[in-house]
């Protein structure tokens with residue numbers, strides 16, 4: 001997955017372009033910046049990769065989610081349907097918006113189950129945010145149909161799946177907006193960064209304004225002359241971060257090619273293991289291949305294999321016990337531990353996360369193991385890894 005594995009002269013060149021001008025700000029300073037607009041160029045490149053009309057870069061994936069929620073008109077008191085298998089940022093952004101996270105079970109795609117969405121819709125439901133976990137896709141066309149049928153906004157958390165497609169169409173382009181993360185461990189990294197894509201002009205304009213204190217960016221060279229159509233915040237990215245990301249984004253094809261080759265090598269070798277069922281991928285050709293995920297017949301066996309993999313030097317993720325990616329261990333949310341009262345606490349009839357049972361998701365997560373696919377693996381590394389995997393299954 002991680003773009004940081006392939007830092008090279010390209011990243012250095014982009015960063016030194018910025019340092020030579022001394023302009024670290026993405027807006028203004030037209031003369032001093034010597035023609036360098038790294039954030040803007042990143043946005044154009046992201047649009048051309050994903051085939052979207054508009055793109056906006058933010059300071060993080062979490063900031064991108066917050067900005068997209070606001071730009072799509074999702075705010076205080078709205079219910080937002082999300083999966084329990086994601087990074088904590090998804091529910092954090094919903095809470096920050098003053099909206100109410102409503103959890104809905106996942107299916108064998110390890111993503112939101114379209115067949116379970118209608119059961120959790122209420123009159124307060126405003127949006128559905130599926131998360132394309134671990135490089136691959138949800139049943140996004142079916143989720144889109146459910147949203148359409150029920151008049152709900154579809155916003156995709158594509159933070160982990162840059163470059164993945166479903167039937168040739170980029171993930172992140174199925175709903176009103178899609179969000180990406182370019183944090184330090186993602187497929188493409190800015191160090192810290194995030195992005196929003198949309199085909200909707202009004203959503204784009206609101207995102208562009210919201211992420212920069214409400215500036216409409218129409219005042220010309222004098223930033224002070226900008227109008228402020230809406231109240232915003234500061235979720236801007238710096239040119240330095242954007243510069244690193246720009247060089248990385250240009251390497252995306254190369255990254256995807258290596259990931260896919262490395263993943264196939266492991267998957268082929270594991271296909272002969274009778275206990276293994278691979279994750280259901282609705283369109284295998286569109287998998288970005290950042291992870292190889294599979295399940296074992298029982299929880300006990302999954303735990304055994306995960307332990308053996310670690311012992312044999314082929315570490316994996318057993319998400320069911322993970323502090324950050326699965327609902328089971330989100331004790332801070334369940335017990336409402338927070339720095340200050342959250343806006344959504346002013347609403348009535350909040351879900352009780354402490355007693356919430358997500359049995360279908362638990363049943364899937366108990367059996368699931370994911371192995372991260374690295375770019376830096378040599379042929380020998382892959383052979384060693386395959387031996388370690390085979391050995392782990394024998395134990």
Ligand SMILES: *Cc1c(COP(=O)(O)O)cnc(C)c1O
Pocket residue numbers: 060061062063086087089090131157159160181182183193194
């Ligand atoms: C990484 C990630 C985010 C947030 O990204 P940051 O850039 O770290 O704020 C959001 N959702 C998912 C699913 C992620 O993996």
